[in-house]
Amino acid sequence: MDPLSRPVLVLDLDGTVCLGDTPALLYAEGVASFTDAPEALLELSEGFLARRLPESAPKALTGAQDGYEAVRILGVAAGVTDEQLSAAYLSSRAAIGEHPGDIRTPEGLVDLLGGIDAHRVILTNSPRDGLDAILDHLGVRDVIDEVLTDALKPSRMTAHLDGFLATADAIDTPERLMSVGDIWRNDLAPAVERGCVAAYVDVFDRRQGPAHIRAESLVDLYTAISQWSRDPSSFIEANPCKEPVRC
Structure with a gap:
């Protein structure tokens, strides 16, 4: 043909x-580094991906389309700027080659x-x-x-x-x-x-x-x-x- x-x-x-969850988790690590409580952001990100969000999780997470959007919602709520979100995303994509994890x-x-x-x-x-x-x-x-x-x-x-x-x-x-x-x-x-x-x-x-x-x-x-x-x-x-x- x-x-x-x-x-x-x-x-x-x-x-x-x-x-695989690795790409979103790498992004979450980058975003969390800009916050005062990185462990909390990472825990909620992992909970979203595992579909085990605690009752205390922000209601906005229930409508997130994927792990990336969930991390962004959490980052914005924690005061992370658009520039920081972009930097975290680009860094996470570059890192996947060395850390493919579960993809x-x-x-x-x-x-x-x-x-x-x-x-x-x-x-x-x-x-x-x-x-x-x-x-x-x-x-x-x-x-x-x-x-x-x-x-x-x-x-x-x-x-x-x-x-x-x-x-x-x-x-x-x-x-x-x-x-x-x-x-x-x-x-x-x-x-x-x-x-x-x-x-x-x-x-x-x-x-x-x-x-x-x-x-x-x-x-x-x-x-x-x-x-x-x-x-x-x-x-x-x-x-x-x-x-x-x-x-």
Whole structure:
């Protein structure tokens, strides 16, 4: 198949392709270093990631989309400035190469990506610094066609999607692009608005908005991703965009 005619699979990195608590914990360590009570911030960060928050935890944490947002909420509450938060984030990303800890891909992801005929993209807000070491540790280099860093999601997400669609000659057939991610506002809302397929990895059961497919784990979406890659038009007809079910 001509590369330009291949459907486009856009994958978020943290929380989607890259699992594990180490990145958020490294960020928490950096943020905590700017506070008067670093142990408290670290303890709450670990509690959030383990889904064992004490009753005394700030209520704002219950709505955090991932570990990074939880750490940011705690940092802001402790008086950490935006500049300090940014410095802690950049430092944590650079450190992952030397301290990968528990980072890993979802089981079977490399086989999935190696077995589908699609242009496979990692689109991440992460900086380039430290990313090569992460990709090497995850073992995904040979099954990814393109990596875009510093993506500025969600503000630039629609522009990225339009660029991918144009390259694939799919401006009028946006269902030929699937965006996969764990943050609805960043990865999925712009895709839904553009008419692309949205695959929601709702790790923390936030149920933020509509998507074509959703599951708590990316592994549970593998079959759907494979089906989409073979026939995007039929897939989106069979899987219309749906609002989350709320219990």
